[in-house]
Amino acid sequence: MSDNPSSPPPGEPINANWERETLEKLLFATVKEQRAARRWSIFFKLLTLGVIIFALWAYFDFSTGTDIEALGRHTALIEINGSIESEGSGSADNVIPSLNKAFSDAGSAAIVLRINSPGGSPVQAGMIVDEIVRLRKGYPNKPLYVVVDEICASGGYYIAAAADKIYVNKASIVGSIGVLMDGFGFTGTMEKLGVERRLLTAGENKGFLDPFSPQSDKHKAHAQAMINEIHQQFISVVRTGRGKRLKETPDMFSGLFWSGAKAIEMGLADGYGSVDSVAREVVKVEDIVDYTAHEGLPERVLKKFGAAVGAGAVKSVYHGARPALR
Known part of the structure; x- marks a missing residue:
């Protein structure tokens, strides 16, 4: 060893x-x-x-x-910036609570709704308009004014028409009182590629406006009737809100839009003004308090998670085009 x-x-x-x-x-x-x-x-x-x-x-x-109390007499500001959709500053879920808070606050002398929107959902716009009408009846001594920023078209103007007065810049874009429903058709391309569409439905109209199937005259007529009905609802809101101030022309409800200067001539707007000038010269209360519901980072993160989960389910239920005010 x-x-x-x-x-x-x-x-x-x-x-x-x-x-x-x-x-x-x-x-x-x-x-x-x-x-x-x-x-x-x-x-x-x-x-x-x-x-x-x-x-x-x-x-x-x-x-x-975020309760706004003991601030004294002030002008309440609410902003709608971007498309009128189910999310964002133009959604009914954001605008309506802000309107309620602004109208019910004892210190608010008037409400200024600043709009910069090309339009969007007729449903969201209609819900906001209905709430404006209700609140104006409940608070008759609190006027609601709209101040147009760059653009107030289609769904944006749908909301603006419910205000007491509309103020614009001479170069603002105003109008587009019309409704559209858009989509795409791929049937010709599919034929050239030799692709066959195999669509099974329970209900003869379930494939309504399917972009991969030929458009039928029946479906086209139904869609046109639907957007015509929504268009008449839009026209009714404008006529009710603007009243005798409107100087109607054949093109007024055709979907065209005009400059702020021309909109005043046509009775679609009442004068020139900004948020500051309206607060100072119309409301005569220069202190401005912002009631806009601003979405925070945590809410955006949670919505992203929810959107990722729900998007597939929504697409599987609804694939057709939707009417839009834009």
């Missing part, structure tokens, strides 16, 4: 332990990797939990902590 304990036994190769050493190294590496994976998993779980907690905190904190 050798006196050196580290030396191999007689006749045994010097590298006889390499297999065991290699296995030990692999085992230690695997354990280390598993520990790192667990740490990252815990990190992302804690991060997700933190985002959810922050979102809930922000929601309850900001939604309950």
Whole structure:
């Protein structure tokens, strides 16, 4: 026996332990990797939990902590910027609570609705108009004025027409009193490519305006009748809101739009003005308080998660074109 304990036994190769050493190294590496994976998993779980907690905190904190009281007499401002859609500053869910808060506040002398919108959903616009009409009846001493920014067209003007007065810049774009329903047809392209459309429906009209099927005269007539009906609703809102101020022409309800200067001549608007000038010269209360519902980061993050989950379901239920005021 050798006196050196580290030396191999007689006749045994010097590298006889390499297999065991290699296995030990692999085992230690695997354990280390598993520990790192667990740490990252815990990190992302804690991060997700933190985002959810922050979102809930922000929601309850900001939604309950925005009461505007004891500010004295002021002009209430609400902004609609962008398309009139189910989300964003032009949605009924955002505009209506702001309108209610502005009208009900004891310190608000008047409400100024600043609009910069090319139009959008007739449903959202109609809901906002109905609420404006209700609030104006409930608060007859609080006027509502609209100030047009760059553009107030179609669905934007649908809302503006319900105001007491509309103020514009001479270069603003105003009008577009019409309705459209757009889409695409791919039948010719499919024939050239040799692609066959296989559509099964339960209900003879379930494939209404399917872009991959030929357009039928029946469906086209039905769609046209529907948008004509919505157009008449739009015209009725404008005539009711503007009254005798309108100087109707054959083109007024054709979908055309005009400059702010021309809109005043036609009775679609009442004069020139900005938010500041209306507050100062019309309302005669220069202090302006913004009642616009501004969406925070936590709400946007949560909506992204919801949109990702719901988009597929919505598309599977509804694939046709929708009427739009734009």
